[in-house]
Amino acid sequence: MASSRDDFVIAIRSAFLKKSNKQKFSLLTLAFLSILIIILSSLDIKLVRQTRNVINEIVYRSSFIVSYPENFLLNSIEDIVEYSSFYKDYEKNAIEIEKLKSEKISNKIIRSENEELKALIEDYSLTSNKILAKVIVDHNSPFLKSLIINKGSKDNIRIGTNIYDRNYLVGKVVEVNYTTSRVLLISDLNSNIPVSIAPGNIQAIVNGDGKNAGEIKYIKGNYLNDIEDKSIVYTSGTGSIFKSGIPVGRIEILENQDLKTFKVNFYSSFVQLKYVFAELYSKREEIIKEKIKNTETVELKTDNQNQYLTTTDRLKLNLLNEQIEIYTNTNLKLLNENKKLESKINNLNSQLVNLQNKITSQNKVINQNKVDTKELEFLKLNLIYSKKCKKNFTNPKGFKFGTKEYRDCVINKGKIQ
């Protein structure tokens, strides 16, 4: 019994401590070194960060070079497949182009309408500044859905920079080195996107499913039954993680017995991304951020309570303050306009009264004229037919001068009724 324990101890000792032929370090030393590195990488120290950045730069470039033959081979196969179906694709594309041409016109109209509406509500219409970035490492790992692009802090890329494939959302930057960055794809399990679902403007959160799609994990309010199949999903901009209005994908409702799940099929396919667009911070965003920074420092100086607020809370508060400012400005504008309109209405009312007076006086004149013309007519006829209508010895059937009957008789040209 004792000898077997001794054997075990000897085996353990030789495995852990003994440096066999040509080994520079014992395994125990390396294990401790690994644990030390894990601890250091969990701490946010500048020196560790910088060292990590240098390692990242070297490894990403090396990985790109090492992956080149494999990528070349895969691309060649792809090219061959593409060439074989070239004519069919051409025919398909020709039809599609015709369709797209007509859609483009309607899109232009919608875009201009949208811009007008945005201008009406004084929304932030930020001018986006996108740069093209090449995907240098994309191993499509089943554990972490990420890729490496050849743009880094040198090109003004920052953590949180939105990444696009054409106009569709692909992910955001989670790690920035000098010339390279790591992009966490929206299909990753760790990815959470605040979205709006149209129609209905339902607010929700989409999580990556770890494959190539997403799933709705949280819906604000009880709107589960309001979501339709093929509904459009776009970013809501909540939490300032992603810019609002970026197309994400379409809903696919999967019903498994009583369980209803909402799958999100992303517009962009992450399988073969070669180039992506990184959205840089525009000057206006910089100004807004600067403003937020300034207000933060003022707040910190004046109010000690604000020290307890988290940065995200402060950002939200600042955004809300800005919104209130916008609303008060628009209210003031509307009030001024109202005042102007009121004075205008008063002026118009007085003008109306004047005109009505004029009309009544003119009507009176017209009526008078009418009376005069009737009287003139009567006098004319009276000269001719007075003998026939006037009562005297020769005409006993006549009427007394000045009576209504006499007048009627004259107007009727001497005919006695």
Place this chain on the structure above:
Amino acid sequence: MINLHKKNLIYKIYVWLPIIVLFISVLNEFDFNYLNIEYFSFNFPFMLIFYFTLKENLHFDYFLVFIAGIINDVVTGFPLGISSLSYVLICLFASYLRNITIRPNLIKDWFYFLFVISLINSINYSILFIVFSYELNFVYYLVNNFFTFLLYIFFTFIFNYYLRGLSE
């Protein structure tokens, strides 16, 4: 078989081939992910490290294995040191098995390998989930574990062929 002079450059490359392949595999993530077969992935470095530590290859430097782990972490985007620890632990277990084994048996090695990779993947998952709060799909780990175990036999034959070439 390969019959090369010991000072020849090709011979030197051949001698260092396991380490070269290990570095290429960690830089390139040699696991056929681009085939896009759902629920199919395996960990080639685990097999390579386990086999060559078990066979006590003279040119299989542990420090280089440790560096390969660091590279793997950078490529996959995991916190630094996770893969290094995994690789060093595989070396440890393999080294222990080598020390207690008098008569090597492939099937025994194979099941011992299953135990080792299951343990290491569990440690790996636990560290990532508990310490670094990573959201990971446990099914992928199980699948990866299963295929790594399954393909070990296949790669063992290739590695044996390589070792035979080296001894000759």
